[in-house]
Amino acid sequence: MEWKADLKELKDAGAELLPDGRRGLGVHGWQIESSKASILKSLQRQEWEEKLGTSHLPEMVFGHSWLVLKHLNSGLRIHFNAFDALMGWKQEALPPVEVPAAAKWKFRSKPSQQVILDYDYTFTTPYCGSETVEMSSEQSGASEETNGNVCWEDCEEQLDLVALASKEPILFYDEVILYEDELADNGVSLLTVKVRVMPRSWFLLLRFWLRVDGVLMRLRETRMHCVFGESIKPNVLRESCWREATFNAMSSKGYPVDSAAYSDPSLISQRLPIIMHKSQKLKIPDLLQAVTNS
Numbered sequence: 001m002e003w004k005a006d007l008k009e010l011k012d013a014g015a016e017l018l019p020d021g022r023r024g025l026g027v028h029g030w031q032i033e034s035s036k037a038s039i040l041k042s043l044q045r046q047e048w049e050e051k052l053g054t055s056h057l058p059e060m061v062f063g064h065s066w067l068v069l070k071h072l073n074s075g076l077r078i079h080f081n082a083f084d085a086l087m088g089w090k091q092e093a094l095p096p097v098e099v100p101a102a103a104k105w106k107f108r109s110k111p112s113q114q115v116i117l118d119y120d121y122t123f124t125t126p127y128c129g130s131e132t133v134e135m136s137s138e139q140s141g142a143s144e145e146t147n148g149n150v151c152w153e154d155c156e157e158q159l160d161l162v163a164l165a166s167k168e169p170i171l172f173y174d175e176v177i178l179y180e181d182e183l184a185d186n187g188v189s190l191l192t193v194k195v196r197v198m199p200r201s202w203f204l205l206l207r208f209w210l211r212v213d214g215v216l217m218r219l220r221e222t223r224m225h226c227v228f229g230e231s232i233k234p235n236v237l238r239e240s241c242w243r244e245a246t247f248n249a250m251s252s253k254g255y256p257v258d259s260a261a262y263s264d265p266s267l268i269s270q271r272l273p274i275i276m277h278k279s280q281k282l283k284i285p286d287l288l289q290a291v292t293n294s
Contacts, residue, residue, distance in 0.1 A: 003170070003172060003173040003174060005017055005025075005171075005172075006169065006171075009169040009171060009199075010025065010171055012199070013027060013169070013171055013199035014027065014028065015027035015028075015171050015172075015197075015199075018031070018033055022035075023035065023036075023174065024172060024174075025171060025172045025197065027171060027197060027199075027228070028228035028229075029071060029072050029073055029228070029230075029234075030069060030070065030071055030072070030202065030226075030228070030234075031068075031069075031070045031072060032068070032069050032070075032172060032195065032197055032202060033067075033068050033070075034065075034066070034067045034068075034174040034176050034195070035064070035065060035066050035067075035176075036062070036065045036176060036177075037062060037063075037064035037065050038062075038064075039060045039061055039062055039063070040057075040061045040062075040063040040064075044063060045057055045061065048061070048063065048083065048086070051083075052083075052086055052087065052090050053090065054090060054119075056119055056121065057086070057179075058086075058123050058179040058180060058181035058189065059180065059181045059182060060177075060179060060180045060181065061082050061086075061178075061179045062082055062176070062177050062178055062179060063081075063082050063083065065081075065082070065176050065177065065178060066079060066080060066081045066176065067079065067080045067174070067176050067193050067195055067204075068080075069195070069202065069204070069226075071234045073231075073232045073233075074133065074232055074233055074234060074284055075133045075134035076131065076132075076133055076150065076234060076282075076284060077131065077132045077133070077134065078129055078130070078131050078224070078236070079129070079130050079131075079132070080129050080130065080176070080178065080193045080206060081130065081178065082178040082179050082191070084127060084130045085125045085127040085178055085179070085191055086123070086125065086179070087127075088125040088126050088127040089120065089123050089124060089125040089127075092120075092124070092125065092126050093119075093120065094120040094122075094124055095120070096117040096118065096119060096120055096121055096122075097120075097121075097122055097212050097215060097216050098215070099117070099186065099212060099215055100214065100215070103186055103213075103214075104117070106184045106185060106186055107121070107183075107184045107186070121181075121183065122181075122183070122189050122210050122212065122218070123179065123181060123189050123191075124189075124208065124210060124218060124220070125191065125208055125220075126220070127191075127206070127208075128206065128222045128238065128240055129206060129222065129224070131150040131282075132150070133150055133284065150282070150283075150284055151282075151283050152238060152280035152281070152282060152283070153280060153281055153283050154278060154279070154280055155237075155279050155280060155281045156279065157237060157279055157281065158239060158279050159223055159225050159237060159239050159279075160225075164203055164225065168198040168199060168200065169198065169199060170196055170197070170198060171197045171198060171199065172195070172196075172197040173194075173195070173196050173197070174194070174195055175192055175193070175194040176192065176193050176194075177190070177191070177192050178191040178192065178193065179191050183212060186212060186213050187210070187211040187212045187213045187215075187259070188209065188210070188211050189208075189209075189210050190207075190208070190209045190210075191206075191207070191208045191209075192206075192207050192209075193205070193206045193207075194207075200227060200228055201225060201226055201227045201228055202225070202226050202228075203223070203224070203225050204222075204223065204224040204225075205221065205222070205223050206221065206222040206223075206224075207219070207220070207221050207222075207265065208220040208221075209265045211259065211262055213259040214247050214257070214259065215246065215247060216244070216245075216246050216247065217244065217245055217246075217247070217250075217262060217268075217272060218242075218243070218244045219242070219243040219244070219265050219269055219272055220240075220241075220242045220243075221240070221241050221242075221243075221269075222238060222239070222240045223238070223239045223240075223241075224236055224237065224238045224239075225237050233284050234282065234284075235281075235282075236281070236282040237279065237280075237281055237282075238279070238280045238281070238282065239277075239278070239279045239280075240276070240277070240278055240280075241274060241276070241277045242274070242275050242276040242277070243269060243272035243273060243274055243275065244272060244273070244275050245271075245272045245273055250271065253271075255271060
């Protein structure tokens with residue numbers, strides 16, 4: 001779905017495109033912007049491996065692609081990028097998914113190499129996004145970013161999916177791929193983030209989708225919704241849901257075992273059992289008092 005701006009809808013909603021050809025818009029005190037770039041080159045991959053302390057990265061890392069949602073009054077920046085997501089993968093350090101012995105040879109880059117799957121080659125990440133707050137110095141007028149003032153508190157409130165399904169005009173839409181790996185033709189590991197901006201709110205979906213053919217499916221989704229308001233502090237609700245099932249478990253319920261039946265996570269997500277679900281609201285202290293005076 002390639003987004004094209006409708007200038008009349010933008011004007012009616014009080015929104016405007018970002019200047020200088022940047023991809024995004026400003027609306028109701030928010031600045032929402034995305035950028036897409038090519039995959040990391042060899043030297044850049046080496047730099048990332050050193051920073052992350054690993055010798056493994058996904059086949060395709062879109063290291064210069066990102067999505068940022070900035071709330072101008074509070075200085076809050078909610079952003080999504082591949083490096084932070086891979087940092088989450090490295091820290092979680094899940095054990096490698098066991099694959100059938102007949103499939104292991106496909107993970108070799110050379111026939112003579114022995115297969116040692118001693119790391120999480122699926123690049124599963126608990127990443128839910130990154131948050132920072134830009135605070136200005138009263139003395140110098142300079143600004144700095146910190147993440148120490150932002151937290152998410154558990155709540156009972158849930159996303160209003162009915163309201164989100166209403167036929168509001170879409171002022172801005174984009175999907176950004178952060179990284180992807182085809183697991184040596186044994187499946188797919190894919191991390192994407194999508195954003196949709198309407199006249200009254202924005203909605204975001206961060207999705208990690210894993211399919212190890214014949215073995216396992218894993219879906220980790222984070223949804224965020226923000227209703228526009230005049231408050232200094234934005235009202236952002238976040239809902240995270242993790243689903244997972246083995247192919248054997250799916251087969252026992254009468255579902256097909258053919259991997260081709262599971263190419264689109266949107267179509268089969270409800271079949272996968274939930275292993276974790278939580279709702280949270282964004283909490284920001286009184287930032288106007290939390291100004292650096294140095």
